[in-house]
């Protein structure tokens with residue numbers, strides 16, 4: 001059921017124990033949204049646990065509480081707990097955290113491919129980030145934004161709109177960011193922490209850039225994270241796609257990453273083409289200009305399958 005802002009507030013207020021979760025491979029929007037909600041709900045005296053079924057990239061550890069995010073198997077819940085699923089389209093996106101949802105589920109999300117799966121939902125595809133939705137909700141509820149909540153929400157918004165460069169950046173996105181800065185968010189601190197990389201990681205870039213391939217007369221750029229390349233980069237490869245999307249003439253950038261012999265993780269970004277449609281062909285989703293999926297095929301084959309679909313929508 002789609003809720004109003006006040007209904008969302010009432011649902012949260014009616015539950016004393018709340019588990020917060022978000023999608024696997026949590027990004028800045030997922031982490032920032034979780035931590036801001038945690039802080040606000042704890043301020044209301046709720047018992048709150050935050051659980052994500054994945055590693056947390058240590059670049060997020062500048063936010064207080066980020067290191068305390070737990071794995072689902074470290075948490076016990078029962079049917080009295082409300083589960084709040086943030087920044088995720090369905091229960092299939094939260095991995096083993098689905099086992100924690102023994103009671104009611106509230107979903108707050110902004111993806112166009114949302115599956116409308118929860119008991120209650122607040123889905124706003126007009127927002128660039130879940131953090132943008134939460135900022136509006138909290139402001140509507142006259143909540144007090146502490147500087148750490150403001151920083152977490154600012155990070156959530158900024159990372160999902162490419163620091164206000166992507167086409168999902170609206171006047172509303174900027175107004176919510178402005179509100180957060182006025183509440184104590186520090187754009188320079190957030191950027192500094194998210195941009196910081198080890199020397200090894202920076203040097204890995206030169207190796208990564210040697211692996212760029214172009215298709216469709218230069219309109220499609222691809223990077224393949226083979227097990228060999230992953231030895232240079234480590235598992236957190238999400239930021240490399242931003243380099244190849246800037247190549248002149250490229251509309252769609254995508255990466256394929258080895259997960260297993262028959263499992264390949266795909267990320268897609270575009271300036272014009274509908275990559276949500278392409279990801280949906282493989283059971284994934286996301287947004288029109290940023291989407292992802294997991295393909296049950298070896299890396300090289302998955303890459304060819306994606307290129308084939310992309311050339312259809314070009």
Ligand code: 5GP
Nearest residue numbers: 089267268284285286287290291292293294
């Ligand atoms: P990323 O490439 O950063 O993993 O994902 C880009 C966008 O697509 C994000 O908003 C992410 O939540 C969404 N997304 C990525 N993979 C999947 C997937 O397998 N299923 C769905 N429904 N959405 C995905």
Ligand code: MN
Nearest residue numbers: 027029030087
């Ligand atoms: Mn996300």
Ligand code: MN
Nearest residue numbers: 029087129130
């Ligand atoms: Mn998001």
